[in-house]
Amino acid sequence: MASETLTKxxxxxxxxxxxxxxxxxxxxxxxxxxxxxxxxxxxxARMEGIEANIFFTFFGLNAIHKKKMKKIKVDTVGNxxxxxPPIVGIIPGxxxxxxxxxxxxxxxxxxxPIDEFLEMIAATGAKMYxxxxxxxxxxxxxxxxIDEVADVLTVGQFYEVAAGxxxxxT
Amino acid sequence: MPTKTIAGKTVEVDAEGxxxxxxxxxxxxxxxLAKEEGINELTEMxxxxxxxxxxxxxxxxxxxxxxxxxxxxGVPVQxxxxxxxxxxxxxxxxxAGLSKPQGCV
Numbered sequence: 001m002a003s004e005t006l007t008k009x010x011x012x013x014x015x016x017x018x019x020x021x022x023x024x025x026x027x028x029x030x031x032x033x034x035x036x037x038x039x040x041x042x043x044x045a046r047m048e049g050i051e052a053n054i055f056f057t058f059f060g061l062n063a064i065h066k067k068k069m070k071k072i073k074v075d076t077v078g079n080x081x082x083x084x085p086p087i088v089g090i091i092p093g094x095x096x097x098x099x100x101x102x103x104x105x106x107x108x109x110x111x112x113p114i115d116e117f118l119e120m121i122a123a124t125g126a127k128m129y130x131x132x133x134x135x136x137x138x139x140x141x142x143x144x145x146i147d148e149v150a151d152v153l154t155v156g157q158f159y160e161v162a163a164g165x166x167x168x169x170t
Numbered sequence: 171m172p173t174k175t176i177a178g179k180t181v182e183v184d185a186e187g188x189x190x191x192x193x194x195x196x197x198x199x200x201x202x203l204a205k206e207e208g209i210n211e212l213t214e215m216x217x218x219x220x221x222x223x224x225x226x227x228x229x230x231x232x233x234x235x236x237x238x239x240x241x242x243x244g245v246p247v248q249x250x251x252x253x254x255x256x257x258x259x260x261x262x263x264x265x266a267g268l269s270k271p272q273g274c275v
Contacts, residue, residue: 049256
């Protein structure tokens with residue numbers, strides 16, 4: 001009997017399309033290519049009606065730091081995927097040029113610059129949080145961060161916020 | 171392509187119910203499609219978004235993104251999520267008689 005019930009349940013489950021309800025995305029890196037995937041995923045989740053949180057930690061905090069957010073760049077040193085010789089990557093100003101190119105290409109796809117993107121994401125109802133340990137480590141204050149940040153959380157509090165959903169680390 | 175009768179007009183739709191030909195669209199169809207999406211009444215603000223999307227598509231041949239609806243259409247993101255809950259880009263495109271948006275933003 002029990003197995004019959006189980007089979008029935010399994011069939012029912014198969015018929016229903018599975019959907020994600022909630023995602024919590026950790027952004028831990030402070031380069032352009034480290035920040036954007038998490039932002040696009042969080043925004044994309046909201047576009048699908050999925051609840052979304054973003055937790056900025058370590059150098060990821062730069063993305064929500066009022067002054068540092070404007071200086072985020074593509075990493076041209078030690079990034080073989082760029083396809084340029086490693087020695088070229090260290091040329092002063094190169095990362096600024098590459099970053100400019102990336103931002104231009106992204107703009108063509110209507111992917112906004114970081115400041116506008118964060119405003120948009122906050123407007124979708126996604127919640128943004130900063131990691132307390134990283135804030136303490138870098139000696140950042142709450143007022144150093146953009147107003148859209150909902151709160152500064154310990155890792156324990158982050159898990160409470162993320163409860164019942166998927167966690168994605170980037 | 172399957173066909174479907176919406177508001178008394180038989181039109182071609184894709185597997186998810188998006189109109190195949192934007193020219194098949196009319197305001198009565200929009201009202202019906204909105205109901206299917208759980209929006210019982212289209213307000214003036216809804217129509218502003220719908221007409222902007224159709225006009226922009228006509229001019230540029232691309233379904234406008236949320237950012238474009240915000241910047242060029244003048245509708246704040248927050249309002250878009252209120253008007254078309256749980257997926258404004260897709261829902262608004264569907265009601266506007268356009269195909270499913272293919273972009274990631």
